[in-house]
Amino acid sequence: MNASRFASITFGMVLVALLSDVIPLTHLYAQVRPKMQIAFVSNREGNSEIYVIDGDGKNLRNLTNNPDTDRDPAWSPDGREIVFSSFRHGGIGHGHSAIYVMGADGKNVRRLTYNPEGAGQPAWSPDNRQITFSSYRYHAGDSGPQIYVMQADGANVHRLTDHSALDYHSAWSPEGRRIAFQSDRNRLVWLDDDIYVMEANGKNIRNLTEHPGRDRHPMWSPNGRRIVFASIRVGNFGGGNFDAGNYDIYTMNADGKNIRRLTKDLNDEILPAWSPNGQKIVFSSNREGNYDIYMMNANGTNIRQLTNHPADDWQPTVTFSVSPVGKRTTVWGRLKQAEK
Template identity: 30%
Template sequence: MRIAFRLLLLLTLAAGLFRAAEPPALLLPEEKHLTNARQLTFTGENAEAYFSADDRFLSFQSHEGRGACDQIYVMAADGSGRRLVSTGKGKTTCAYFFPNGKRLLYSSSHLASPDCPTPPDYSRGYVWPILAGYDIFTARPDGSDLRRLTHSPGYDAEATLSRDGKKIVFTSTRDADLDLYVMDSDGKNVRRLTRELGYDGGAFFSPDGKKIVYRAHHPTDPAEVADYQALLADGLLRPSRLEIWVMDADGANKRQVTANGAANFAPYWHPDGRRIIFGSNMLDPEGRNFDLYLIHQDGTGLERITYHPDFDGFPMFSHDGRRLVWASNRNQRQRGDTNIFLADWVE
């Protein structure tokens, strides 16, 4: 009897140790649209992960350590084979694969200065830097054959490609405001799409290339207009109020999708071309509790996707609609770490 008791005690302790060694759950029970989650990065700040057209690779931006700047990387969709694409100089953002997988599109400030730009002054509240030194480039996935596409003074960034690879949509200050433009994939035939005072950015083409989803804030109150213009003159943007919009690919038929007064950003089309996934702090407008939401392009059918009590953002569906990649603060090793996660999508 004593031997049996000791054996039971040992088994109980072993089970407890085994449970203690189990990795934490990456998904919450409420996150019913997500299953089989995998963490792809484990340290630093990693964001804006986007699939290649064949869904085998991801481009993303990453940095580690205070004072470091984002650089562009690619990795396999399972997180292996990470490699640097950008020059390692200046600051970079928004990498996107060409459809054939042989080149990437991204923005970089390295020609303006090889140094990492000074972080913005947050004494005026939380702001985004609008770097005048950003230009749009393409390169091979190994970083070679770097080609510059934009040459205008000011900010040229937030660029993505149409599914057929023929058009690039991007945000620019070339006309003294933050507007959306479209150009050919070689940088030619630039055409302005938005003219409303305020910020228009973070745009993506629909799967059929006929529509564009984007985030925007168009101030109308005189005090708010003055604040927007003063910040923009200093190369800054206050992103605390952004709404999701949709327009035709030629800039016609603009219509607002969300209207909750929060920071709604990083919209991306569901492969069905009817729904949009995006990040929002609509339940915590003054804080960083961002979650992912799904909505029909007419503004109906809002559904919450993630429930983690911190940041979830930058979602993208795989082209076949079977997986979702996004950035999150969940399971962070150090406070402030943002990592890339991949999960199977459940309708």
Template identity: 30%
Template sequence: MQPYHGVTAGTLVFQSDVAGRPKVFTLEIATGLVRQLTHGGEWRDESPRWSPDGQWIAFTSNRAHYGAQPETGTPDVDVYVMRTDGSAVRRITTDPGNDYDPSWSPDGQGLVFSSDRASRGDLYRVRIADGHTDRLTTNFVGRAIMPAVSPDGSKVAFAAQTLRLGAFWVFQLHVLDLASGRTEPLPASGGACWPSWSPDGRALYNVQLDREPSFIQRRDMTSGGVSLAHSNPSLWSYYPRVSPDGQWLVVSLSPEHHEGENWDLALVSTSDPGRRVPLTTGAGNDRLADWRPR
């Protein structure tokens, strides 16, 4: 990994398999300093997300099935949290199912995640303090996955394969209202996945898959208008996350669509979709980056 130096202030957390199975790293954008936070050759640590106060990182791992006292059965994925230096690792979910893609509530007291523990994929919310878990969707059509809690904590954007296209079901974006429990699909969101809110909650960025390679869209949540946020004719664009000041997206780019195909991180200006600045290059797949709050 060879970070680009001196573009903007900020710290990213991301996953990379540069040293084997995926682990969690941080990157200081101004200096290019990269730190590896998690270790261990047998398990996978993935999907890191900063807490709202910037003091904790949530991530997923199957590490409970390895080490000195491994759990029995098929290795499943659970949600964990740790300090920003990789210390004080604590397991948050223990259900015998796979829990994916944690997203913090704005008060830092809970996480929304997707799980196949009782279905192909539904959304759940877990309380950090004691692990109390509520189910938010039940047998959602097409699997409810990739959750993103809104900045005000009232809604969760997510993706599900709910649109029929020929012989296939394609992704569509939905929004869950946490107060009422109702979900609604977003208009003109066929082929869209991996939603990410702007800091003010007025816009939603997403991956768009209705042509190849994929590109990034911006959705105005008031008007419903959709605009291009980034595209590249030779690279797949994935996993957008917006900087705390709203000026940059961090994305993962690859010449191939599937995992294991040389993903690298880049910054994209939110005011100029054509302005792209590389952050990492070389071996390994660097994906699912997130910005540390200021």
């Protein structure tokens, strides 16, 4: 075998070996060129609508643009859809909302729930297959709002919690085995909410916070190790009094230990949500008089205001989408071995 032929064969074998362990550039761009998108609710056009901004607060878009109330947005794990609650079916006259889903661009709106008592606060499971929500189905025997779950297309609705308390704001753990929620089932004084966690089938419910204050709006960190929540836990809670000041943002371990206070403002910080990479937390605050959307590092530093409008902006939720340039596919990429 001559040298040139040997070199050609050797190069071909090496190339095949390399390409069998290469990640396409599409995947590479998905990791290094993500675009943060923040959906939130605002009444800046007279009624509650769902808007989206980029991670720097720019490029504001109204996704719903509907005369009725739209709220409770939650991104699907793949960032392609947003589930939300709305009164657009005429339920506002009856005090009931329904769960809807739409594309990330606000198109292709579909209704998922039809029960007469209403439903709200939806949350996607991490595999995109299920949605939990809160509903007070008194005709079915509920004594207060309970946590329900359904398939992502609205089928197979069933109840996860069954208690005389008020159960709200469900949030799935990243691996999909647990669900956190807020409840007043261990009420010591008026308006005493705690953060609870249960298995995805509704079993093994545990109180994580067990504090006489108000612990609300739990959200899991992307790695499942921490839970962020809003709380009023500084003040006098004894004797049924409720002189407790304002909401701040806290985090804790997934087992309820190692609670850390992230914000210390004289106004309210509420409705926190993690960025998908776990590096940022977005929240709503009225520190400038009305509620706006803010972002901070996951340790509470570098707080930045993202929206600034005389109306109220709240209920932020975050996803990452890949820029259009990242959708090109090529044979070149980086070796999987580099991840190890």
